[in-house]
Amino acid sequence: MVTMKEGDLQLLTEIARFESSVDLEREFKIGWSWRHVRIWPATLSRLFKDGYLENVFRSNSYTGYRLSELGRAMIAAEQNSDTHQKPQGQKLALPDDLFSDIIGHDEIKELLRACLLSEKPVHVLLAGPPALAKTLFLWDIERAASEKGIWLVGSATSKAGLWDLVAERQPQILLIDELDKMNAADTAALLSMMEGGRLVRVKKGRELNLSNELRVVSATNRLNTLSPELKSRFAIRRLTAYSRSDYLTVVRGVLARREGLSQEMADEVARHLDGISQDVRDAIRVARLAPQLGLEKAIRLLLGSESSS
Ligand SMILES: Nc1ncnc2c1ncn2[C@@H]1O[C@H](COP(=O)(O)OP(=O)(O)OP(=O)(O)O)[C@@H](O)[C@H]1O
Ligand SMILES: [Mg+2]
Numbered sequence: 001m002v003t004m005k006e007g008d009l010q011l012l013t014e015i016a017r018f019e020s021s022v023d024l025e026r027e028f029k030i031g032w033s034w035r036h037v038r039i040w041p042a043t044l045s046r047l048f049k050d051g052y053l054e055n056v057f058r059s060n061s062y063t064g065y066r067l068s069e070l071g072r073a074m075i076a077a078e079q080n081s082d083t084h085q086k087p088q089g090q091k092l093a094l095p096d097d098l099f100s101d102i103i104g105h106d107e108i109k110e111l112l113r114a115c116l117l118s119e120k121p122v123h124v125l126l127a128g129p130p131a132l133a134k135t136l137f138l139w140d141i142e143r144a145a146s147e148k149g150i151w152l153v154g155s156a157t158s159k160a161g162l163w164d165l166v167a168e169r170q171p172q173i174l175l176i177d178e179l180d181k182m183n184a185a186d187t188a189a190l191l192s193m194m195e196g197g198r199l200v201r202v203k204k205g206r207e208l209n210l211s212n213e214l215r216v217v218s219a220t221n222r223l224n225t226l227s228p229e230l231k232s233r234f235a236i237r238r239l240t241a242y243s244r245s246d247y248l249t250v251v252r253g254v255l256a257r258r259e260g261l262s263q264e265m266a267d268e269v270a271r272h273l274d275g276i277s278q279d280v281r282d283a284i285r286v287a288r289l290a291p292q293l294g295l296e297k298a299i300r301l302l303l304g305s306e307s308s309s
Contacts (some may be wrong), residue, residue, distance in 0.1 A: 004050070009078055011039060012052055012071050019067055031056030031064025047071070073167035092116055092145060092172060099140050102133050103253040104246060108237055112137065115235070116173070116215065123194055123216040125179065125231070127223045128239030131280045134219035138175045141217055149173040154182035154220075162186040166193060166214065176218040180225045187230065190216070194233045241278050248274060251283040259287050272299055 018037050022028060031054075034041045044065055047053045052071035057064035094116060099109045108126065115122040126134045142151045150171040152162070155178050166174070166189075174193075176182065182190070193214055218234065220226065242250060248270045255266035269287050272295060277283065282303060289298040 004074065008047065008050075008052070009074065011043065011047065012067070012075050013078075015039070015053075015067055016072070016075050024066065028064070028066075029056075030062070031066045033062055033064060069164060073164065076168045077170055092148060094144055098144055099137065101140065101257065102136055103250045105133060105137075105239075108137065108239070111235070111237065112141070112217065115217070116141065121194075121213050121215040123234045124218070125234035125236045126217075126219045126239060127236055128221070129241055130221060132239040132242070134239065135177055138177055138217060138219055141173065142175050145171075145173045145175075149175055151175045152177070154178035154180060154186075161189070162193075163189040172213075172215060174214055174216045176216065179218040179220040179230075180222040187227075191229060191233065242280075244274060247278055247280070250280055254280055255283060255287050259284060261287055265290075269295065272296070276303060 015037050018032065022032075028036075034044050037044075041063070044053060044063075048055055048065065052068055052074060053065045054068045055063065056066050094113060098113065099105075102109070112124060115124050126137060128134065138151065142149050148171055150165060150169055150173070152165075152175070154176060160168075163186075174190075176190075194216055216234070223231065223236070223238075251270040251273065252263070252266045255261040255269055256263050259266075261269070266287075269283055269290065273283055273286065276299065285302055286295070286298045289302065292298075293301065
């Protein structure tokens with residue numbers, strides 16, 4: 001799996017054990033030395049050169065180290081492969097009802113299923129206007145993937161950064177909503193992750209090879225702001241706004257199943273909105289206000305223009 005000497009990993013694990021047994025912030029502000037971990041200085045110096053240790057302090061008489069992020073990531077990666085045993089070969093188990101809460105979109109369901117189960121990864125990007133169930137697709141996959149998946153929203157990627165997140169958690173599936181809003185550093189990391197799982201850390205110029213073949217499923221409203229090289233790495237499925245009859249079907253289903261309306265009431269809302277709206281979220285808002293306002297008034301207040309009243 002990771003390209004480092006087996007003995008080194010054991011050393012790093014011992015160091016991690018030592019670090020977790022002491023109060024680093026208080027007792028080892030200037031880092032621990034070779035005496036504390038009982039590892040030969042020359043060995044520590046080599047681990048430092050390889051990037052697994054940070055040199056916190058250096059004087060003539062004391063060299064203080066601490067595990068680096070990379071060192072930690074190495075240990076995490078190894079632990080992962082221990083407990084899950086070859087995550088690479090392990091296929092995801094997909095339930096039969098994976099996308100059962102999504103109405104229609106049959107081809108996308110088929111495509112996603114195939115991409116999640118293929119031998120080697122095929123990444124998918126769902127692109128299109130609002131309220132077409134793009135996020136719902138990502139949610140369903142996240143639920144099925146559980147701890148093998150990582151969910152993130154482009155506009156709010158974690159402070160640690162995508163690279164560290166993936167190095168630490170070694171997911172099989174990365175679900176990225178609002179891809180167009182992802183910051184430049186994370187996008188750069190994503191570009192190299194999507195090609196064979198070789199991660200090059202931009203910040204420190206260090207590399208880490210991950211055994212995991214990461215699959216990425218993503219969604220966006222805007223295709224035109226994505227770079228050509230990012231787009232090229234995805235199979236892009238464009239979703240188009242619902243036709244009138246699809247809209248009716250989706251609204252009926254969503255209101256009855258997710259909003260708890262009776263089927264009759266769901267049908268009635270759908271019929272009233274036919275030709276007025278294309279947005280499923282409109283129907284949900286109408287359904288939520290209808291009990292107070294009555295159906296027609298809810299539609300008028302929510303969707304009517306000021307002048308028509
Ligand atoms: N085909 C569908 N099946 C089930 N629910 C749907 C479908 N289409 C839309 N919806 C409903 O519409 C709402 C919006 O869906 P979702 O958040 O997945 O849209 P989106 O495509 O991600 O939109 P945006 O681009 O604005 O993020 C949800 O409440 C969802 O249940
Ligand atoms: Mg969405």
